[in-house]
Amino acid sequence: MRDALVAAAFQLFLERGYEQTTVDDIVTLAGVGRRSFFRYFPSKEDVVFPDHERCLADMEAFLAASGDEHEPVRRVCDAARLVLRMYAENPTFSVQRYRLTKEVPGLRAYELSVVWRYERALAEYLRERFAGRRDGTLQADVIAAAVVAAHNNALRSWLRSDGQSDASAGVDHALGYVQSTYAQSAAGAAPPRASARAEQPDDVVVVVSRRGAPLWRVVQEIEATLGSD
Amino acid sequence: MRDALVAAAFQLFLERGYEQTTVDDIVTLAGVGRRSFFRYFPSKEDVVFPDHERCLADMEAFLAASGDEHEPVRRVCDAARLVLRMYAENPTFSVQRYRLTKEVPGLRAYELSVVWRYERALAEYLRERFAGRRDGTLQADVIAAAVVAAHNNALRSWLRSDGQSDASAGVDHALGYVQSTYAQSAAGAAPPRASARAEQPDDVVVVVSRRGAPLWRVVQEIEATLGSD
Structure with missing residues:
Protein backbone atom coordinates (compact mmCIF):
# COMPACT_ATOMS: atom_id res chain seq x y z
CA MET A 1 0.00 0.00 0.00
CA ARG A 2 2.84 2.40 0.87
CA ASP A 3 4.57 1.73 -2.46
CA ALA A 4 1.25 2.07 -4.30
CA LEU A 5 0.73 5.50 -2.75
CA VAL A 6 4.22 6.63 -3.77
CA ALA A 7 3.69 5.33 -7.31
CA ALA A 8 0.29 7.03 -7.62
CA ALA A 9 1.67 10.28 -6.22
CA PHE A 10 4.56 10.40 -8.68
CA GLN A 11 2.37 9.52 -11.62
CA LEU A 12 0.18 12.53 -10.79
CA PHE A 13 3.09 14.86 -9.97
CA LEU A 14 4.59 14.14 -13.37
CA GLU A 15 1.28 14.41 -15.22
CA ARG A 16 -0.15 17.58 -13.68
CA GLY A 17 2.52 19.01 -11.46
CA TYR A 18 3.15 18.80 -7.74
CA GLU A 19 1.15 21.85 -6.67
CA GLN A 20 -1.86 20.80 -8.76
CA THR A 21 -2.04 17.35 -7.15
CA THR A 22 -3.98 16.93 -3.91
CA VAL A 23 -3.82 14.12 -1.39
CA ASP A 24 -7.38 13.28 -2.46
CA ASP A 25 -6.19 12.81 -6.05
CA ILE A 26 -3.45 10.47 -4.85
CA VAL A 27 -5.68 8.28 -2.70
CA THR A 28 -8.32 8.10 -5.43
CA LEU A 29 -5.78 6.86 -7.96
CA ALA A 30 -4.29 4.42 -5.44
CA GLY A 31 -7.79 3.23 -4.48
CA VAL A 32 -7.39 3.77 -0.75
CA GLY A 33 -8.79 6.18 1.83
CA ARG A 34 -7.23 9.43 3.09
CA ARG A 35 -6.53 7.85 6.44
CA SER A 36 -4.29 5.25 4.83
CA PHE A 37 -2.27 8.01 3.23
CA PHE A 38 -1.74 9.84 6.51
CA ARG A 39 -0.89 6.60 8.28
CA TYR A 40 2.24 6.44 6.13
CA PHE A 41 2.95 10.08 5.36
CA PRO A 42 2.39 13.09 7.63
CA SER A 43 2.02 15.38 4.59
CA LYS A 44 2.10 15.52 0.80
CA GLU A 45 5.75 16.53 0.97
CA ASP A 46 6.67 13.35 2.81
CA VAL A 47 5.48 11.11 -0.02
CA VAL A 48 8.14 12.72 -2.23
CA PHE A 49 10.87 11.47 0.10
CA PRO A 50 9.52 8.15 1.28
CA ASP A 51 12.85 6.58 2.27
CA HIS A 52 14.71 9.28 4.16
CA GLU A 53 13.35 8.33 7.58
CA ARG A 54 14.49 4.75 7.11
CA CYS A 55 17.84 5.93 5.78
CA LEU A 56 18.32 8.29 8.72
CA ALA A 57 17.55 5.44 11.09
CA ASP A 58 20.02 3.20 9.23
CA MET A 59 22.67 5.90 9.45
CA GLU A 60 22.15 6.37 13.17
CA ALA A 61 22.31 2.61 13.76
CA PHE A 62 25.47 2.37 11.67
CA LEU A 63 27.15 5.14 13.64
CA ALA A 64 25.97 3.75 16.96
CA ALA A 65 27.56 0.42 16.05
CA SER A 66 30.97 2.07 15.68
CA GLY A 67 33.93 1.27 17.88
CA ASP A 68 37.25 2.87 18.71
CA GLU A 69 38.81 0.85 15.89
CA HIS A 70 36.95 2.94 13.31
CA GLU A 71 38.77 6.05 12.15
CA PRO A 72 36.06 8.69 12.75
CA VAL A 73 36.25 10.59 9.44
CA ARG A 74 36.26 7.40 7.39
CA ARG A 75 33.30 6.23 9.43
CA VAL A 76 31.17 9.29 8.66
CA CYS A 77 32.12 8.98 4.99
CA ASP A 78 30.89 5.38 5.05
CA ALA A 79 27.71 6.55 6.78
CA ALA A 80 27.14 9.10 4.00
CA ARG A 81 27.41 6.30 1.45
CA LEU A 82 24.18 4.86 2.87
CA VAL A 83 22.37 7.87 1.43
CA LEU A 84 23.93 7.33 -1.97
CA ARG A 85 22.89 3.69 -1.87
CA MET A 86 19.29 4.70 -1.25
CA TYR A 87 19.32 6.97 -4.30
CA ALA A 88 21.15 4.47 -6.48
CA GLU A 89 18.73 1.66 -5.63
CA ASN A 90 16.12 3.31 -7.82
CA PRO A 91 17.73 5.63 -10.39
CA THR A 92 14.56 6.45 -12.34
CA PHE A 93 12.66 7.48 -9.25
CA SER A 94 15.64 9.46 -7.92
CA VAL A 95 16.07 11.39 -11.17
CA GLN A 96 12.33 12.18 -11.38
CA ARG A 97 12.37 13.44 -7.82
CA TYR A 98 15.48 15.53 -8.46
CA ARG A 99 13.68 17.35 -11.27
CA LEU A 100 10.56 17.81 -9.17
CA THR A 101 12.55 19.16 -6.23
CA LYS A 102 14.32 21.70 -8.40
CA GLU A 103 10.96 23.07 -9.56
CA VAL A 104 9.03 23.21 -6.29
CA PRO A 105 10.45 25.56 -3.62
CA GLY A 106 8.55 23.81 -0.84
CA LEU A 107 10.21 20.50 -1.71
CA ARG A 108 13.59 22.17 -1.86
CA ALA A 109 13.02 23.45 1.68
CA TYR A 110 11.95 19.98 2.78
CA GLU A 111 15.08 18.48 1.28
CA LEU A 112 17.27 21.03 3.04
CA SER A 113 15.81 19.97 6.40
CA VAL A 114 16.48 16.33 5.60
CA VAL A 115 20.06 17.12 4.60
CA TRP A 116 20.42 19.06 7.84
CA ARG A 117 19.31 16.01 9.85
CA TYR A 118 21.88 13.81 8.12
CA GLU A 119 24.55 16.40 8.80
CA ARG A 120 23.56 16.60 12.48
CA ALA A 121 23.71 12.81 12.80
CA LEU A 122 27.26 12.81 11.42
CA ALA A 123 28.26 15.81 13.55
CA GLU A 124 26.87 14.27 16.76
CA TYR A 125 28.90 11.12 16.17
CA LEU A 126 32.06 13.13 15.49
CA ARG A 127 31.45 15.30 18.57
CA GLU A 128 31.46 12.20 20.71
CA ARG A 129 34.58 10.83 19.07
CA PHE A 130 36.34 14.20 19.36
CA ALA A 131 35.16 14.81 22.92
CA GLY A 132 38.69 15.03 24.28
CA ARG A 133 39.99 17.34 21.59
CA ARG A 134 40.44 21.04 21.81
CA ASP A 135 37.90 22.50 19.36
CA GLY A 136 36.27 19.08 19.11
CA THR A 137 32.77 20.39 18.44
CA LEU A 138 34.04 22.91 15.90
CA GLN A 139 35.97 20.23 14.05
CA ALA A 140 33.01 17.84 14.22
CA ASP A 141 30.64 20.41 12.72
CA VAL A 142 33.05 21.44 9.98
CA ILE A 143 33.95 17.89 8.97
CA ALA A 144 30.31 16.76 8.96
CA ALA A 145 29.46 19.70 6.67
CA ALA A 146 32.40 18.89 4.40
CA VAL A 147 31.32 15.25 4.13
CA VAL A 148 27.74 16.19 3.29
CA ALA A 149 28.85 18.80 0.74
CA ALA A 150 31.20 16.35 -0.98
CA HIS A 151 28.57 13.61 -1.02
CA ASN A 152 25.95 15.96 -2.43
CA ASN A 153 28.31 17.36 -5.05
CA ALA A 154 28.78 13.84 -6.40
CA LEU A 155 25.14 12.88 -5.96
CA ARG A 156 23.98 15.91 -7.94
CA SER A 157 26.44 15.10 -10.75
CA TRP A 158 24.98 11.63 -10.93
CA LEU A 159 21.39 12.95 -10.93
CA ARG A 160 22.25 15.47 -13.65
CA SER A 161 23.62 12.60 -15.73
CA ASP A 162 20.12 11.04 -15.45
CA GLY A 163 21.62 8.30 -13.35
CA GLN A 164 23.93 7.25 -16.20
CA SER A 165 27.31 7.99 -14.61
CA ASP A 166 28.97 5.76 -12.03
CA ALA A 167 27.45 6.94 -8.75
CA SER A 168 29.76 5.00 -6.45
CA ALA A 169 32.95 6.08 -8.20
CA GLY A 170 31.86 9.71 -8.09
CA VAL A 171 31.03 9.63 -4.40
CA ASP A 172 34.20 7.70 -3.57
CA HIS A 173 36.25 10.34 -5.32
CA ALA A 174 34.46 13.21 -3.58
CA LEU A 175 34.65 11.63 -0.14
CA GLY A 176 38.29 10.78 -0.82
CA TYR A 177 38.99 14.49 -1.01
CA VAL A 178 37.47 15.02 2.44
CA GLN A 179 39.23 12.01 3.91
CA SER A 180 42.60 13.09 2.57
CA THR A 181 42.05 16.45 4.24
CA TYR A 182 40.80 15.34 7.63
CA ALA A 183 41.25 11.65 8.29
CA GLN A 184 43.96 10.41 10.55
CA SER A 185 46.04 7.55 9.24
CA ALA A 186 44.69 4.03 9.51
CA ALA A 187 46.98 3.51 12.48
CA GLY A 188 45.08 6.22 14.32
CA ALA A 189 48.23 8.21 14.89
CA ALA A 190 48.31 11.69 16.28
CA PRO A 191 48.70 14.57 13.84
CA PRO A 192 52.24 15.34 12.71
CA ARG A 193 54.38 16.83 15.41
CA MET B 1 7.56 51.72 9.16
CA ARG B 2 9.56 48.61 8.40
CA ASP B 3 11.28 48.77 11.79
CA ALA B 4 7.94 49.41 13.50
CA LEU B 5 6.50 46.27 11.90
CA VAL B 6 9.46 44.18 13.05
CA ALA B 7 9.19 45.58 16.57
CA ALA B 8 5.45 44.94 16.74
CA ALA B 9 5.86 41.42 15.37
CA PHE B 10 8.51 40.48 17.93
CA GLN B 11 6.55 41.98 20.79
CA LEU B 12 3.61 39.73 19.87
CA PHE B 13 5.74 36.66 19.12
CA LEU B 14 7.26 36.91 22.60
CA GLU B 15 3.94 37.64 24.31
CA ARG B 16 1.70 35.01 22.70
CA GLY B 17 3.93 32.86 20.56
CA TYR B 18 4.73 32.86 16.87
CA GLU B 19 1.97 30.54 15.71
CA GLN B 20 -0.67 32.41 17.70
CA THR B 21 0.21 35.76 16.12
CA THR B 22 -1.39 36.73 12.82
CA VAL B 23 -0.31 39.36 10.33
CA ASP B 24 -3.50 41.20 11.28
CA ASP B 25 -2.36 41.31 14.90
CA ILE B 26 0.98 42.75 13.81
CA VAL B 27 -0.43 45.49 11.62
CA THR B 28 -3.00 46.44 14.26
CA LEU B 29 -0.31 46.89 16.88
CA ALA B 30 1.92 48.78 14.45
CA GLY B 31 -1.04 50.94 13.38
CA VAL B 32 -0.69 50.29 9.65
CA GLY B 33 -2.62 48.38 6.99
CA ARG B 34 -2.04 44.83 5.76
CA ARG B 35 -0.76 46.12 2.44
CA SER B 36 2.06 47.96 4.15
CA PHE B 37 3.14 44.72 5.79
CA PHE B 38 3.23 42.81 2.54
CA ARG B 39 5.05 45.66 0.81
CA TYR B 40 7.99 44.91 3.08
CA PHE B 41 7.59 41.21 3.85
CA PRO B 42 6.26 38.48 1.55
CA SER B 43 5.10 36.41 4.54
CA LYS B 44 5.01 36.27 8.32
CA GLU B 45 8.22 34.24 8.28
CA ASP B 46 10.10 37.01 6.51
CA VAL B 47 9.50 39.50 9.30
CA VAL B 48 11.49 37.19 11.61
CA PHE B 49 14.55 37.56 9.38
CA PRO B 50 14.26 41.14 8.16
CA ASP B 51 17.94 41.68 7.31
CA HIS B 52 19.02 38.53 5.48
CA GLU B 53 18.13 39.81 2.01
CA ARG B 54 20.23 42.90 2.54
CA CYS B 55 23.04 40.82 4.00
CA LEU B 56 22.95 38.40 1.06
CA ALA B 57 23.13 41.35 -1.32
CA ASP B 58 26.05 42.79 0.65
CA MET B 59 27.81 39.43 0.53
CA GLU B 60 27.34 39.11 -3.22
CA ALA B 61 28.59 42.65 -3.78
CA PHE B 62 31.61 42.00 -1.55
CA LEU B 63 32.49 38.84 -3.48
CA ALA B 64 31.88 40.49 -6.84
CA ALA B 65 34.34 43.22 -5.85
CA SER B 66 37.11 40.64 -5.33
CA GLY B 67 40.24 40.56 -7.43
CA ASP B 68 42.99 38.08 -8.13
CA GLU B 69 44.96 39.56 -5.26
CA HIS B 70 42.47 38.12 -2.76
CA GLU B 71 43.26 34.64 -1.53
CA PRO B 72 39.93 32.88 -2.26
CA VAL B 73 39.45 31.02 1.04
CA ARG B 74 40.30 34.08 3.11
CA ARG B 75 37.88 36.05 0.95
CA VAL B 76 34.93 33.73 1.63
CA CYS B 77 35.78 33.79 5.34
CA ASP B 78 35.65 37.58 5.25
CA ALA B 79 32.33 37.36 3.38
CA ALA B 80 30.95 35.10 6.12
CA ARG B 81 31.92 37.72 8.70
CA LEU B 82 29.30 40.03 7.16
CA VAL B 83 26.64 37.67 8.51
CA LEU B 84 28.15 37.76 11.98
CA ARG B 85 28.22 41.53 11.86
CA MET B 86 24.50 41.60 11.08
CA TYR B 87 23.75 39.43 14.13
CA ALA B 88 26.15 41.32 16.39
CA GLU B 89 24.67 44.71 15.47
CA ASN B 90 21.62 43.88 17.54
CA PRO B 91 22.39 41.21 20.16
CA THR B 92 19.04 41.38 21.99
CA PHE B 93 17.05 40.91 18.81
CA SER B 94 19.37 38.14 17.58
CA VAL B 95 19.10 36.19 20.83
CA GLN B 96 15.29 36.52 20.89
CA ARG B 97 15.10 35.29 17.33
CA TYR B 98 17.44 32.39 18.07
CA ARG B 99 15.08 31.18 20.81
CA LEU B 100 12.05 31.64 18.59
CA THR B 101 13.67 29.77 15.71
CA LYS B 102 14.53 26.83 17.94
CA GLU B 103 10.87 26.50 18.96
CA VAL B 104 9.12 26.91 15.59
CA PRO B 105 9.90 24.23 12.97
CA GLY B 106 8.70 26.46 10.12
CA LEU B 107 11.20 29.14 11.09
CA ARG B 108 13.96 26.56 11.36
CA ALA B 109 13.19 25.48 7.78
CA TYR B 110 13.19 29.11 6.66
CA GLU B 111 16.56 29.64 8.31
CA LEU B 112 18.01 26.55 6.61
CA SER B 113 17.07 27.94 3.20
CA VAL B 114 18.71 31.25 4.05
CA VAL B 115 21.86 29.48 5.19
CA TRP B 116 21.78 27.49 1.96
CA ARG B 117 21.68 30.72 -0.08
CA TYR B 118 24.71 32.10 1.78
CA GLU B 119 26.54 28.84 1.18
CA ARG B 120 25.69 28.91 -2.53
CA ALA B 121 26.94 32.49 -2.84
CA LEU B 122 30.28 31.47 -1.32
CA ALA B 123 30.45 28.30 -3.42
CA GLU B 124 29.70 30.15 -6.67
CA TYR B 125 32.51 32.59 -5.98
CA LEU B 126 34.94 29.77 -5.19
CA ARG B 127 33.84 27.83 -8.30
CA GLU B 128 34.85 30.79 -10.43
CA ARG B 129 38.16 31.22 -8.66
CA PHE B 130 38.88 27.47 -8.90
CA ALA B 131 37.72 27.21 -12.51
CA GLY B 132 41.10 25.97 -13.71
CA ARG B 133 41.54 23.39 -10.97
CA ARG B 134 40.89 19.73 -11.23
CA ASP B 135 37.96 19.08 -8.87
CA GLY B 136 37.39 22.83 -8.67
CA THR B 137 33.62 22.58 -8.14
CA LEU B 138 34.02 19.82 -5.57
CA GLN B 139 36.57 21.85 -3.63
CA ALA B 140 34.43 24.99 -3.91
CA ASP B 141 31.36 23.21 -2.51
CA VAL B 142 33.26 21.56 0.32
CA ILE B 143 35.12 24.70 1.38
CA ALA B 144 31.94 26.82 1.25
CA ALA B 145 30.20 24.27 3.48
CA ALA B 146 33.16 24.21 5.87
CA VAL B 147 33.16 28.01 6.13
CA VAL B 148 29.43 28.14 6.82
CA ALA B 149 29.64 25.34 9.40
CA ALA B 150 32.54 27.01 11.22
CA HIS B 151 30.80 30.39 11.17
CA ASN B 152 27.56 28.92 12.47
CA ASN B 153 29.30 26.90 15.16
CA ALA B 154 30.74 30.15 16.55
CA LEU B 155 27.54 32.11 15.97
CA ARG B 156 25.48 29.55 17.89
CA SER B 157 27.95 29.63 20.80
CA TRP B 158 27.56 33.37 20.95
CA LEU B 159 23.75 33.16 20.79
CA ARG B 160 23.73 30.50 23.51
CA SER B 161 25.79 32.86 25.67
CA ASP B 162 22.90 35.36 25.26
CA GLY B 163 25.21 37.55 23.24
CA GLN B 164 27.60 37.88 26.19
CA SER B 165 30.68 36.19 24.73
CA ASP B 166 33.01 37.85 22.22
CA ALA B 167 31.36 37.14 18.89
CA SER B 168 34.21 38.34 16.70
CA ALA B 169 36.87 36.39 18.56
CA GLY B 170 34.79 33.21 18.38
CA VAL B 171 34.17 33.52 14.67
CA ASP B 172 37.79 34.46 13.97
CA HIS B 173 38.91 31.34 15.78
CA ALA B 174 36.44 29.10 13.97
CA LEU B 175 37.22 30.54 10.54
CA GLY B 176 40.93 30.31 11.35
CA TYR B 177 40.51 26.55 11.55
CA VAL B 178 39.04 26.47 8.04
CA GLN B 179 41.64 28.85 6.66
CA SER B 180 44.50 26.86 8.12
CA THR B 181 43.06 23.79 6.40
CA TYR B 182 42.34 25.20 2.97
CA ALA B 183 43.88 28.62 2.36
CA GLN B 184 46.91 28.97 0.18
CA SER B 185 49.85 30.84 1.62
CA ALA B 186 50.14 34.55 0.99
CA ALA B 187 53.04 33.80 -1.32
CA GLY B 188 50.62 32.14 -3.71
CA ALA B 189 52.09 28.69 -3.29
CA ALA B 190 50.42 25.69 -4.84
CA PRO B 191 47.69 24.09 -2.72
CA PRO B 192 48.82 21.32 -0.43
CA ARG B 193 49.09 18.12 -2.38
Missing part, protein backbone atom coordinates in the same frame (compact mmCIF):
# COMPACT_ATOMS: atom_id res chain seq x y z
CA ALA A 194 57.55 18.75 15.04
CA SER A 195 59.92 17.55 17.66
CA ALA A 196 63.42 18.07 18.99
CA ARG A 197 63.28 21.80 19.41
CA ALA A 198 66.72 23.22 18.78
CA GLU A 199 68.31 25.55 21.30
CA GLN A 200 71.38 26.78 19.43
CA PRO A 201 71.52 28.61 16.09
CA ASP A 202 73.56 25.83 14.53
CA ASP A 203 71.28 23.11 15.79
CA VAL A 204 69.27 21.06 13.42
CA VAL A 205 65.48 20.83 13.45
CA VAL A 206 64.04 17.44 12.72
CA VAL A 207 60.46 17.23 11.59
CA VAL A 208 58.94 13.81 11.73
CA SER A 209 55.67 13.48 9.92
CA ARG A 210 53.45 10.72 8.82
CA ARG A 211 53.59 10.52 5.05
CA GLY A 212 49.82 10.69 4.73
CA ALA A 213 49.66 14.08 6.45
CA PRO A 214 48.61 16.97 4.20
CA LEU A 215 51.44 19.36 3.49
CA TRP A 216 49.75 22.31 5.15
CA ARG A 217 49.85 20.54 8.47
CA VAL A 218 53.53 19.83 8.12
CA VAL A 219 54.17 23.47 7.23
CA GLN A 220 52.04 24.62 10.14
CA GLU A 221 54.10 22.51 12.53
CA ILE A 222 57.35 23.78 11.08
CA GLU A 223 56.19 27.36 11.45
CA ALA A 224 55.10 26.74 15.01
CA THR A 225 58.46 25.15 15.85
CA LEU A 226 60.61 27.74 14.16
CA GLY A 227 58.55 30.55 15.63
CA SER A 228 58.50 29.19 19.15
CA ASP A 229 61.69 30.74 20.45
CA ALA B 194 51.02 15.80 -0.15
CA SER B 195 47.93 13.82 0.69
CA ALA B 196 47.28 13.00 -2.95
CA ARG B 197 50.61 11.26 -3.14
CA ALA B 198 50.34 9.29 0.03
CA GLU B 199 50.24 5.74 -1.17
CA GLN B 200 51.56 4.12 1.95
CA PRO B 201 50.02 5.84 4.92
CA ASP B 202 52.31 4.17 7.40
CA ASP B 203 55.49 5.47 5.86
CA VAL B 204 57.39 8.07 7.77
CA VAL B 205 59.18 11.01 6.25
CA VAL B 206 62.05 12.61 8.08
CA VAL B 207 63.12 16.10 7.11
CA VAL B 208 66.41 17.32 8.47
CA SER B 209 67.07 21.00 8.12
CA ARG B 210 69.52 23.51 9.50
CA ARG B 211 67.68 25.94 11.73
CA GLY B 212 68.87 28.95 9.77
CA ALA B 213 67.38 27.68 6.53
CA PRO B 214 64.55 29.79 5.10
CA LEU B 215 61.12 28.20 5.29
CA TRP B 216 60.77 27.92 1.53
CA ARG B 217 63.80 25.62 1.42
CA VAL B 218 62.31 23.39 4.07
CA VAL B 219 59.05 23.23 2.16
CA GLN B 220 60.92 22.56 -1.07
CA GLU B 221 62.70 19.66 0.59
CA ILE B 222 59.46 18.22 1.92
CA GLU B 223 57.79 18.50 -1.47
CA ALA B 224 60.77 16.90 -3.16
CA THR B 225 60.78 14.06 -0.65
CA LEU B 226 57.06 13.40 -0.77
CA GLY B 227 57.01 13.65 -4.53
CA SER B 228 60.00 11.46 -5.19
CA ASP B 229 58.19 8.15 -5.46
